[in-house]
Amino acid sequence: LNRRLNGLGTTIFAEMSALATATGSINLGQGFPDTDGPREIAQAAADAVLNGRGNQYPPGPGIPELRTAVAEHQQRCYGLTYDPDSEVLVTAGATEAIAAAMLALLEPGDEVIAFEPFYDSYAACIAMAGATRVPLTLRAPDFRPDLDRLRALVTPRTRLLLLNTPHNPTGMVLTPDELSAIAELACERDLLVVTDEVYEHLVFTGGHHPIAALPGMRDRTVTISSAGKTFSFTGWKVGWATGSPDLIAAVRTAKQYLTYVSAGPFQYAVAEALRLPDSYFTTLRTDLLRKRDLLADGLRAAGFEVYTPQGTYFITTDITPFGEKDAYAFCRTLPERCGVVAIPNSVFYDDPDAGRSQVRFTFCKQDDVLSDATARLRRLG
Numbered sequence: 001l002n003r004r005l006n007g008l009g010t011t012i013f014a015e016m017s018a019l020a021t022a023t024g025s026i027n028l029g030q031g032f033p034d035t036d037g038p039r040e041i042a043q044a045a046a047d048a049v050l051n052g053r054g055n056q057y058p059p060g061p062g063i064p065e066l067r068t069a070v071a072e073h074q075q076r077c078y079g080l081t082y083d084p085d086s087e088v089l090v091t092a093g094a095t096e097a098i099a100a101a102m103l104a105l106l107e108p109g110d111e112v113i114a115f116e117p118f119y120d121s122y123a124a125c126i127a128m129a130g131a132t133r134v135p136l137t138l139r140a141p142d143f144r145p146d147l148d149r150l151r152a153l154v155t156p157r158t159r160l161l162l163l164n165t166p167h168n169p170t171g172m173v174l175t176p177d178e179l180s181a182i183a184e185l186a187c188e189r190d191l192l193v194v195t196d197e198v199y200e201h202l203v204f205t206g207g208h209h210p211i212a213a214l215p216g217m218r219d220r221t222v223t224i225s226s227a228g229k230t231f232s233f234t235g236w237k238v239g240w241a242t243g244s245p246d247l248i249a250a251v252r253t254a255k256q257y258l259t260y261v262s263a264g265p266f267q268y269a270v271a272e273a274l275r276l277p278d279s280y281f282t283t284l285r286t287d288l289l290r291k292r293d294l295l296a297d298g299l300r301a302a303g304f305e306v307y308t309p310q311g312t313y314f315i316t317t318d319i320t321p322f323g324e325k326d327a328y329a330f331c332r333t334l335p336e337r338c339g340v341v342a343i344p345n346s347v348f349y350d351d352p353d354a355g356r357s358q359v360r361f362t363f364c365k366q367d368d369v370l371s372d373a374t375a376r377l378r379r380l381g
């Protein structure tokens, strides 16, 4: 392994999911629903395969139907206008869009400011691009970004702000005021913004606001999302990026040599999914809100300190009430202690103290699974 990837051996999600399988535990670690998305969307994917749509290499930037559906979705949800031909790119999940954006937009030695705790692929992709990650640490209990600190972190080498709202793992959702302050800074210091909005439809408080919609931001922002979380098909790996023609052409150049194209038939199905009526998105949110509260109550009853998320399908907790401090050690032994798997947030921090005792649980599971898990966790006390 080269020096750039030093320390990035196995992702925590693979490690903890393997532990769940090996021990037969309830997996509240890796974020994937235990119920698939809408039947008619699954049927659309099956029909595409059987009717020969997308079984051979689809167009590099994505099938026109999906690029149009993404543009329509950005218009319908946020009033953002994108040209499907030059301003939308389909990728192999949001993961590839993040990688392609970092490889296309960064020079070696550039600095990228990102929230810490960070989603793990950010560190790897910034490293693969030869750039340097500069963390803006979000701290419990509310994980709000310190915007004065953000301003102070910008140097002449800063090229890009890598945002994530709703934020994985903390569930923090940026407010319109915070977004305006970040946008002003980006304009003033002429920074690019890459914003990962894969949880855009999983917001419980305050709504989701894309930074691309703010004054001066459209042409300096690459917005990334994917079908995985919104439509509960995380295995399909259909993602997309939207932005100005220059930025999207750059990201497309990198994407061409990463995967060339993304799987064809799923693109037809996701194009249909993006056109589902508003009621689909409302029901998704209301169901998850109920699950959030179910898990939060259960975790509190089991003795955890719970930081209620405003978005995503994750709850960050603190294990200090159990007299424990090391989240990683806690998560390694949790399966044998009570048959539950969770994710230690500590691995998403550079600052070893900031998240040392934080543990993340996902609530995108059936109600009885959540109840069973919290009953098991009560044995810890």
Ligand code: PMP
Pocket (backbone or CB within 6 Å): 092, 093, 094, 095, 096, 119, 164, 168, 196, 198, 225, 226, 227, 228, 229, 234, 237, 238, 239
């Ligand atoms: N960004 C964040 C913040 C995530 O939590 C995830 C996990 N789904 C991704 C990106 C990757 O998304 P995809 O599965 O579409 O590649």
Ligand code: GLN
Pocket (backbone or CB within 6 Å): 011, 013, 014, 029, 030, 031, 032, 168
């Ligand atoms: N995004 C999911 C999570 O945070 C997992 C994705 C992955 O396994 N890379 O749990």
